[in-house]
Amino acid sequence: AESSGMSSACFCVVLLALAAAAVVLFGLAAATGVVLDVSPSSSLYARYAHRGIVLVGEGCYVPVAFATATLLAQHLNASVSLFTNKEGIAMTSALATHFGHFPYDTLIDATAIISRHGGSVRGAALQQLSVDPRCAFRLQKILTIGRSPYEHTIFMDADAFPCSSRIERLFELHDLSGADAVLMPENKHTGGFNSGFMSVKSTPAWRTLTVRWHDRVAHSCQHRRHTNAVGSVLDQPDLLAQIQQMGSALKVLPMPYELQACRPEMWKRGGDADYFEQHGLTPNASIIEHPPCPVAHVNPFKAPWLLLRRVDKFCDTRGLGKVSSLVYRTLKAGLAFNRTDLGITRERAEWCWTHIRRGIKQ
Numbered sequence: 001a002e003s004s005g006m007s008s009a010c011f012c013v014v015l016l017a018l019a020a021a022a023v024v025l026f027g028l029a030a031a032t033g034v035v036l037d038v039s040p041s042s043s044l045y046a047r048y049a050h051r052g053i054v055l056v057g058e059g060c061y062v063p064v065a066f067a068t069a070t071l072l073a074q075h076l077n078a079s080v081s082l083f084t085n086k087e088g089i090a091m092t093s094a095l096a097t098h099f100g101h102f103p104y105d106t107l108i109d110a111t112a113i114i115s116r117h118g119g120s121v122r123g124a125a126l127q128q129l130s131v132d133p134r135c136a137f138r139l140q141k142i143l144t145i146g147r148s149p150y151e152h153t154i155f156m157d158a159d160a161f162p163c164s165s166r167i168e169r170l171f172e173l174h175d176l177s178g179a180d181a182v183l184m185p186e187n188k189h190t191g192g193f194n195s196g197f198m199s200v201k202s203t204p205a206w207r208t209l210t211v212r213w214h215d216r217v218a219h220s221c222q223h224r225r226h227t228n229a230v231g232s233v234l235d236q237p238d239l240l241a242q243i244q245q246m247g248s249a250l251k252v253l254p255m256p257y258e259l260q261a262c263r264p265e266m267w268k269r270g271g272d273a274d275y276f277e278q279h280g281l282t283p284n285a286s287i288i289e290h291p292p293c294p295v296a297h298v299n300p301f302k303a304p305w306l307l308l309r310r311v312d313k314f315c316d317t318r319g320l321g322k323v324s325s326l327v328y329r330t331l332k333a334g335l336a337f338n339r340t341d342l343g344i345t346r347e348r349a350e351w352c353w354t355h356i357r358r359g360i361k362q
Contacts, residue, residue, distance in 0.1 A: 051171055052079035052150035056110065056141050057158035059344045060352035062088040063334030064300060065158035066095045067327045069103035071320065075165045078154075083110040083144040087343030091334060098333050106149065110140040135221035138235045142217060145200060146210025157196035159299045160261050161323050163315035166294035170199040170259055179253040180206045184260050185278060192240025193252075197261040197297060205250045213242045257281070261297035267310045290317065300327055301355045331356055 053072060057065040062084060069080050082092065082104050089107045096102040145155050154170055174182050181200045183193035200206055216238035220226050226237045243252055257279045265275050267288060276283045296311045307324040315323050334342065335353050342349060 050150065051152045052081060052105070052148070053154045053156060054081050054083065054144060054148045054150070055156055055158050056083040056144045058085045058088045058110075058137070058140075059342055059348065060301065060331070060334075061158040062091045062342060063095060063330040064327060066092060066099075066103065066334075067323075067330040068156070068158055068161055070099075070101070070326065070330075071162050071323070073101075073103045075162050075320070076168060078168070078171075079105040079150065081106045081108060081149055083108045083140065085109060085111045085343055091337065091342055094337050095330065095334060099330075108144075108149070110144055134232045135218070138217050138221070138233055139214060141195065142210055142214040142235060145195075145198070146207055146214070148200070148202065151202050153200050153202070155196075155198050155200060156261075156295070157297065160197050160295050160297040161311060161315065161327075162295050163320050163323075164294045164318040166259070169294075170255075173256070173259065174199045174201065174253075177251075177253045179251045180209075181250075182253045182255050184255040186236055192236045192243070194261075195235050195239055197295065199255070205246070209242055209246060209250055212245075213239055216242055258292040260293050261295040262291050262293045262314065263297055264299075264303050264306055266291055267306060290314075294318075296323070300331075301352055304356050328356060 055065045055068060065082055072080050080103060086109060092107055152171060170182060180203045181198060183198050186192050186194045217235050220238055221233045226234045243250060273283055296314055298306045298311055300307055312322045312324050335349055
């Protein structure tokens with residue numbers, strides 16, 4: 001019996017050593033800026049899980065994505081990947097070392113994908129757009145959506161915080177519907193569908209859409225069309241236009257209200273009548289206070305007070321706990337590192353942290 005116990009102990013020690021070695025090796029690989037080929041013909045489709053979640057972000061959103069991925073690991077039995085840039089890969093490795101866990105299956109350099117993209121906007125023009133702060137993120141996100149390493153992907157912006165495992169129902173709904181994509185209706189301000197939370201499959205029709213959608217947005221960037229108040233190009237109008245152009249060649253299913261991401265406009269005083277109207281619902285205190293959606297999509301830099309006032313309470317009722325504390329801890333650690341690891345200037349880092357502090361005070 002004593003010999004058996006010693007063997008078990010030795011076996012456990014070996015397993016722990018192997019696990020530690022794996023973490024170190026992955027950290028070293030991430031720190032060197034690994035670039036993975038995730039084109040539709042890539043063998044990654046055979047190597048990775050059938051289902052997975054993809055996040056995208058850079059700069060201050062890298063720590064936010066790390067927090068989101070940590071929450072996903074707590075609630076979902078699904079693989080998670082992050083598309084970022086080389087600085088984002090280095091920052092993620094540093095965060096993993098600091099917190100002692102790595103929440104991703106893989107990190108992918110999205111900027112390298114842009115440089116290899118063969119759309120109608122080519123050469124110097126595309127290279128210029130890929131570093132234009134008003135366009136780069138939109139273009140990276142679209143190519144990311146089309147080049148997921150999973151056959152069936154739930155795509156989420158980094159600031160879409162999961163509040164329960166009910167998000168997995170999107171996979172089931174999608175499988176039963178036979179759709180190329182299950183998309184979340186957008187409010188009237190941008191029209192069409194929301195591009196920050198969607199369920200998609202790697203079908204030929206969907207891959208065709210992402211290439212054409214990317215080119216439409218690139219042209220909009222060049223000609224400054226569909227811009228918001230600060231001059232950044234919106235991708236939703238071009239997504240809707242491309243869906244309409246493809247017609248019956250692409251099957252899109254609108255996302256049911258109960259599976260959508262909660263948006264800031266849902267939590268305005270009295271509710272946003274237009275938001276609920278499109279779902280045939282009457283805004284009332286019960287819906288606003290306890291919406292059915294499994295994800296809270298709130299930008300911590302644009303509306304940090306919502307994390308404290310709404311998201312914490314909303315997610316806590318679903319057993320998640322305080323989202324804001326995890327976001328703040330991760331951001332604090334990330335911004336304490338060398339700013340060059342985030343790929344942003346010191347001024348931009350201070351802007352990010354100032355907004356978070358303001359949210360804490362409010």
